[in-house]
Amino acid sequence: MDLKNKRVIVTGASSGIGTAFSKKLVDKGAVVYGLARRIQKLNEIRQRLGESFIPVEMDVTDQDAIEAWVNSAFDSETLPDALINNAGLGRFGKVDEMSTEDWHTMIDTNLNGVFYLTRLIVPLMKQHPGTCHIINISSVAGLLGNPEISGYNATKFGLRGFSEALFKELRYDKIKVSTMFPGSIATEFFEVAAGGDTHSNMMQPGDVADTLIHLLETPNNLLINEVTLRPLNPKKPE
Template structure:
């Protein structure tokens, strides 16, 4: 897909992978509707429109979708489900509210957003959905049961969805990053890049690569790892 002039909905735009992806999309000429609870303070561009949305809320997603089409255009060419939260801890000490929060964001929010855009993408006969999962969705890790469970769910959802809509001309790609140096889970990136972690810009570049694949090519899933992880 040539991204110039294409309309992209991007969730979790305020920081980290979402923020880096928004910048990469704008550099390619795309029109970006950034959905989030907080607007990015340092992202001002004539082709960027912030749309307030808490993806955990089904009604809020529906309202954001209507507002997006009103503000930036009727057609929706790309949806990037990037918004996510990580809450860690042992299962026997894990709060039920925290469990619900990570599922509401990582799994239910992804479903709400996909369901919102699919009718229009089917009418267009084209579209591309990117779901950002994690390598934590490929193997279980102690003290990360809740987070791993959500990312396993996103991967399964993505695989089922790509098989469901590929004949409609809609692509679905699941991106599984490894350790990324972002504000995720309360962490603060260092002043110098960590050579043992991915940068948000690395994941953004992978997303752009998948989006720019030829029309007849589907990149269904991609793992993204740091070359030299910390031992």
């Protein structure tokens, strides 16, 4: 896909890799619809990236708001080219100490939010004369379970299953579906979810964004449906 003038939706755009994705896409000439709850952050990003970044205040768990926005933003003459389902969160802790509220918050954001938006974008992409692309941002936690992140594991394993089924379902409609499984990235997600400090041996958001751009720019009949990203040396420097 040549990204120039392409319309790309990025959820969770107000921080971390969502912001990095948006910057790289704008640099490539794309028009980015940046969705997040923090409109002030989105407006600050627009000031840096320019008019090609369109802030959209949105909670991905609010299916009515998502439907209203999709119906207002797109039609048969204005079709989305790519969707980056990046919004996600983690609540870590022992299973017997996890609140049902934390469990449902992860399910609602990491799984339901992806479904709510994807189900509305897919029909538009099916109308598109060209090749479209959906990229779901999972985690290495979607590949292997670990103690004290069982709820987060469940959502990211679920996202992998959803994505694999979707790529087989949509490939003949000229819609690519890819899943990225990143390890530790130096973003506020790590600090908030894991309660730890970021360090220089973690992956950098811009480097992860470069991989996303590579996936989007592959030839139309080439699909990389899964890619795992890890820091070579994940240990904190002494």
